[in-house]
Amino acid sequence: MTADASGTWTPLVASAEVTKQPQRIVLAGVALVVWRAARGRPAVFIDRCPHKDFPLSSGRRTFFGRLVCDAHGWEFVADGTCVRAPGRPWSEVAGRHASVVECREAGGQLWVRTTPEGTPLVG
Numbered sequence: 001m002t003a004d005a006s007g008t009w010t011p012l013v014a015s016a017e018v019t020k021q022p023q024r025i026v027l028a029g030v031a032l033v034v035w036r037a038a039r040g041r042p043a044v045f046i047d048r049c050p051h052k053d054f055p056l057s058s059g060r061r062t063f064f065g066r067l068v069c070d071a072h073g074w075e076f077v078a079d080g081t082c083v084r085a086p087g088r089p090w091s092e093v094a095g096r097h098a099s100v101v102e103c104r105e106a107g108g109q110l111w112v113r114t115t116p117e118g119t120p121l122v123g
Contacts, residue, residue: 007113007121015105018042022067024057028118032101033057034110037078038065042110046099046122049074050082056098067098 013025013034022035024047031047033056045067047057054071062068066075066083075084080097101120102113113121 008116008118009104009111010114010118011109012044012103012112013110015042015108015110018110020061022057022059022061024055027112027120028114030120031055031057032112032120033059033067034103035061035067036065037061037067041065041078042103042105043067043078044101044103044110044112044120045076045080046101046120048099050096050098051085 018034018036020036022033025032025034033045033047037043047055049056049069051074052071054069056067056069059068059070066077068075073086074082076098077083080100082093082096085093099122102123104111
């Protein structure tokens with residue numbers, strides 16, 4: 001994959017290694033969580049919940065492809081939106097998002113967008 005003005009594409013892991021089970025991968029010193037969301041689509045977040053900074057990689061994937069934080073049960077869809085937060089009023093949760101790292105599959109690899117120095121770009 002090629003670079004453009006908004007970043008560089010960097011291989012992260014073989015596509016075959018991305019499963020429904022969330023897994024932690026560190027790239028350029030930044031912890032990421034990788035899993036297959038709804039319809040088998042790969043998803044990558046910075047590995048911390050926006051609620052209490054708990055690592056999302058210790059969570060689980062729901063039947064519907066959402067990533068659930070193991071600490072307090074907040075659920076995120078692949079675009080980072082929090083869609084459920086047990087015990088919290090929606091006014092407290094609305095607008096809270098996980099930090100998404102753009103990813104694509106090509107050539108048997110999962111690629112993420114990074115800075116020219118290799119740090120994952122959050123977008």
